[in-house]
Amino acid sequence: MMDFIVIPILALLAATAVTVARIRNLWAAVMFTGIYSFLSASWMLILDAPDVAFTEAAVGAGITTILMLATLSLTPRRHRKSSRLSSEDFEERPSKSPVFPLLIVTITGCALVYGTFDMPHFGDPNAPIQVYPEPSFVEKSQPDMHGLPNVVTAVLASYRGYDTLGETAVIFTAGIAVLLILRKNTDDQGSSESQSVTGENA
Amino acid sequence: MDLLLAATETNDLLFNDYALVVTSVAILVTMILALIRAMLGPTVFDRVLALNMFGTKTVLLICVIGFLTKRTDFLDLALLYSLMNFIGMVALLRFSEYGSFREEGAEIGSSAKS
Known part of the structure; x- marks a missing residue:
């Protein structure tokens, strides 16, 4: 029933995570981590865990944002490589070939997903915890x-x-x-x- | 008679549910638009506005979800979210205005004490 809310929220979560990883402006990155915790807290709420959502909202969106900004005030605002004059916030960083790390990440992810097949289904009354x-x-x-x-x-x-x-x-x-x-x-x-x-x- | 009453009740319920579903879809579309603006936003102020709007829409979405799942105790959470949104916004704005928290370190301590 809640699929029509859950799927957009998860899509927004993924988009925000990719943005946090790719953005070079650290101020904006802190802002996006705030958005990320708001989104994940709403998702936890839909998963019927309001106490976790409470903690996530208070710690993730409130305290962490302020702590990150306090850290940012002691550090340069931008990544050093992109300090040349350009208004672009998204810049391609020269890096090594991403194929090998991507392969390792994919294999690890597949192993983890394979491991979840043995777990009891969500809300299963016969699960060990019940x-x-x-x-x-x-x-x-x-x-x-x-x-x-x-x-x-x-x-x-x-x-x-x-x-x-x-x-x-x-x-x-x-x-x-x-x-x-x-x-x-x-x-x-x-x-x-x-x-x-x-x-x-x- | 009972049957009729039950039927009208379910109709009302369905209508309510449809209204809530439409509302949540509209809120989700607004959240997507705000996120796009926050990603593209060339200036700081676009991003601050987008973040503020995003937080507000999250609060609204939580309220709608609470009424949709008949758990109105979610409203407490919505209150906390709006508080957190406000605090984060003030911190972001102070940081973008002064560039650091050094000047107001004492201020924060005194306001916490009083």
């Missing part, structure tokens, strides 16, 4: 889920809630440590700026 450890595992956790729609969420946020809390505390501590180290560096560089920052903090 019958093992035991269906009663899912059935018995139903009353413990307290209205959560997803077993994995129930396990992570309810059964293992203290684990998750501890992990969050560890990550928070690590973030504070990194921030403290970075703050010390700015102290060495400029005095007026750091004074304003520490004054604000205190």
Whole structure:
């Protein structure tokens, strides 16, 4: 039923990926990676994985774009070979013959596709993940889920809630440590700026 | 009577579904056009506009898919997408205006604190 949406989205994904690989303007490449994560997140949504789509949208489209731009601000904007005057964003790079790498990639891809033939069909009720450890595992956790729609969420946020809390505390501590180290560096560089920052903090 | 009611209900449902299908196809065509503009776009501003439009159309497409599959909790995701689209757009524009994030590093920290 959703084929008429899935096929254009996959085609757009492929077109975006080829563009990211071929474009020489790094700013535009960062932009296209943002488009790519938006598209893949919508595809994950159609595959009924909204939690993964949430993560992909927040990390892929939000944080990664900003991190890539921050990296880009420290590096030249264009590929060095194309720094001569030309407004073309797509340029042919002189490269070796692509036949041999293409052959290896094709063989590897065929092997991987052949490997997927042994996997159970999508949504197969007899797949190992449905019958093992035991269906009663899912059935018995139903009353413990307290209205959560997803077993994995129930396990992570309810059964293992203290684990998750501890992990969050560890990550928070690590973030504070990194921030403290970075703050010390700015102290060495400029005095007026750091004074304003520490004054604000205190 | 029940049969008639069921028939009108299914008719309504079908009409709704057709409307949603047509809407999603139109949104997909717009996404393709925006992507083409982003690929060709000679200037930065063409690309920024195309990306912004693409993100907006993604949000709309998610809403339509949510109503098509009767899972309106997808709307939360659409909200997150629009937020992410806005943040990415602001970052892209700041970068293309200043060429770096160095000046506003402190600004970002203070705005996160407040």
